Amino acid sequence: MERTVTVVPEDGLHARPASKFVETANKFDADVQLGRADEDDLVPAASMLAVTGLGVGHDESVRLVAEGDDAEAALDALEDILSTPEAKQ
Amino acid sequence: MDVTDISTITPLELISLEEPPATKEGAIEFLLDLAVDAGRVDDRDAALDALLEREGEATTGVGFGIGIPHAKTDAVSKPTVAFARSAEGIDFDAMDDKPAKLLFMILVPAAGGEDHLQILSALSRSLMHEDVREKLLEAESKQTVQDVLAEVVE
Numbered sequence: 001m002e003r004t005v006t007v008v009p010e011d012g013l014h015a016r017p018a019s020k021f022v023e024t025a026n027k028f029d030a031d032v033q034l035g036r037a038d039e040d041d042l043v044p045a046a047s048m049l050a051v052t053g054l055g056v057g058h059d060e061s062v063r064l065v066a067e068g069d070d071a072e073a074a075l076d077a078l079e080d081i082l083s084t085p086e087a088k089q
Numbered sequence: 090m091d092v093t094d095i096s097t098i099t100p101l102e103l104i105s106l107e108e109p110p111a112t113k114e115g116a117i118e119f120l121l122d123l124a125v126d127a128g129r130v131d132d133r134d135a136a137l138d139a140l141l142e143r144e145g146e147a148t149t150g151v152g153f154g155i156g157i158p159h160a161k162t163d164a165v166s167k168p169t170v171a172f173a174r175s176a177e178g179i180d181f182d183a184m185d186d187k188p189a190k191l192l193f194m195i196l197v198p199a200a201g202g203e204d205h206l207q208i209l210s211a212l213s214r215s216l217m218h219e220d221v222r223e224k225l226l227e228a229e230s231k232q233t234v235q236d237v238l239a240e241v242v243e
Binding site for chain 2: 016022023
């Protein structure tokens, strides 16, 4: 399953939001990948290096693709992080 | 502004093949001092504060044995990337627990907009390739390191 989400945090998918995002992606029994919404390429959401490499900024959209038992729960949790202006501590 | 001119961003004097201190903070200061000695930093304390503040927010140990401390600060007047590597590896608080062996410090002027993120993402994308990491780990001269970095930002 997949969904497209707009990145709300001011700094984009960097620093604390990115860290939180990767941590969360690692928690679920699901294989999650993400990419820029306007591109076909996907990278592993569980890799900080890969997520940093995407360079996604504030107000840009990303596509999340998840497979596995927890796919939907993983997407919900990750969407929540991307939709929260300041990542929760 | 052109952030892809590697000889401007990372002149040879910003590349070290010496073993840095074994702690994260020590290594960050080591990288910073490369830039300070090269005359690129107007205010060392301000630059260090900015780097450590960013580090406190979330680690720049991005995994795969790579650490990329970075900051936007008026302590520099042009985008600056320093490189060092550690044969031993340094605990950079990476999520994959791998010690950092390749270290890059990115400093860009506060008014530099998204320059630092552009450099950061270009660097991260290329470092996902094992052959790029290998070349940097094995480079025997600063020139070789700079050549690899030139390909990275192209």
